[in-house]
Amino acid sequence: MSNWDQGKISKIKLLLGIAISLAIFVLFLYKLFKPGLG
Amino acid sequence: MDEFIENLKTELENIDSYEEKVEWIDTQCDARIDKMVDDFATNKTPEQLEAYKARISDYRKSLPLSTGITQPIIGICRQILGFGAAGVALTIGFWKNISEIELLYRMYITIAGIYYLQLMIIAMFVLILYVLQARFRYPFLQFVKIGNSWPFFYYASISKKTKYSVFQRKKDYLSANENYGIDLLRFVNKATRDDTKELIKLELKQFFLLVSLQGYLNQHSLRLANSFIYGFASATIALLIVVLTIIYGSL
Numbered sequence: 001m002s003n004w005d006q007g008k009i010s011k012i013k014l015l016l017g018i019a020i021s022l023a024i025f026v027l028f029l030y031k032l033f034k035p036g037l038g
Numbered sequence: 039m040d041e042f043i044e045n046l047k048t049e050l051e052n053i054d055s056y057e058e059k060v061e062w063i064d065t066q067c068d069a070r071i072d073k074m075v076d077d078f079a080t081n082k083t084p085e086q087l088e089a090y091k092a093r094i095s096d097y098r099k100s101l102p103l104s105t106g107i108t109q110p111i112i113g114i115c116r117q118i119l120g121f122g123a124a125g126v127a128l129t130i131g132f133w134k135n136i137s138e139i140e141l142l143y144r145m146y147i148t149i150a151g152i153y154y155l156q157l158m159i160i161a162m163f164v165l166i167l168y169v170l171q172a173r174f175r176y177p178f179l180q181f182v183k184i185g186n187s188w189p190f191f192y193y194a195s196i197s198k199k200t201k202y203s204v205f206q207r208k209k210d211y212l213s214a215n216e217n218y219g220i221d222l223l224r225f226v227n228k229a230t231r232d233d234t235k236e237l238i239k240l241e242l243k244q245f246f247l248l249v250s251l252q253g254y255l256n257q258h259s260l261r262l263a264n265s266f267i268y269g270f271a272s273a274t275i276a277l278l279i280v281v282l283t284i285i286y287g288s289l
Contacts, residue, residue: 009264009267009268013268014268014271014272016272017268017269017271017272017273018271018272018275018276018279020272021156021272021273021275021276021277022276022279022280024152024155024156024276025149025152025153025276025277025280026280028148028152029145029148029149029152029280032148033141033145033148
């Protein structure tokens with residue numbers, strides 16, 4: 001690992017974060033707007 | 039030098055307990071530092087040594103020990119949490135009127151709400167990380183000889199028996215008084231020796247300690263910033279994806 005890498009932002013962590021955030025969004029939206037509850 | 043380090047590493051593997059390992063590193067490195075400074079000091083006049091000490095001291099003093107990133111991030115997190123609390127109060131206030139809003143707009147408001155909830159979770163996480171960093175034990179705290187030098191930090195000068203509890207009996211006060219007197223005697227005893235070589239060792243140890251501390255402070259503050267960026271960017275990109283799906287998709 002070079003010195004330059006020490007504070008680098010990893011793409012995997014970012015993608016993981018996006019996946020978790022999307023999951024939260026979809027879960028909440030599904031719970032809130034379940035067909036039939038509208 | 040490399041040979042010494044290799045030896046230190048191999049001999050360290052033969053020691054079992056953590057305490058003994060730390061003590062071993064402490065004594066070995068200290069002895070080696072003594073030798074190196076002694077070698078350095080031979081053939082040098084007292085004036086030269088004095089000038090060298092002053093130079094190291096200046097370097098040490100000019101080390102920057104804060105990054106300036108941490109405080110703004112903590113401020114942003116506090117603000118997000120503060121606004122979030124106000125948002126929750128408003129939501130409760132207008133709860134009954136929610137059904138009057140059209141479904142599509144209600145959906146957008148919900149999405150904004152979820153986004154803000156994610157930001158609040160991130161802010162909480164960053165604040166917890168900050169507190170954990172505040173109670174982090176730096177590696178030089180465990181060393182007696184090569185860790186904190188006695189003129190610069192209380193660890194090396196104040197007796198470990200000193201109690202810091204705010205509730206103390208007369209007996210505890212007396213032991214604190216006793217420790218204070220004894221520690222002061224030891225301190226003055228060391229301080230009046232005025233051995234330039236000894237002071238150079240202390241300066242060098244403290245200088246390196248501060249470099250190490252700087253590394254920890256910078257990396258910790260970078261970690262704080264990175265955590266915030268991961269959370270913030272992830273939540274924002276996810277928000278965009280959800281909104282675009284609603285606009286162009288069939289959600």
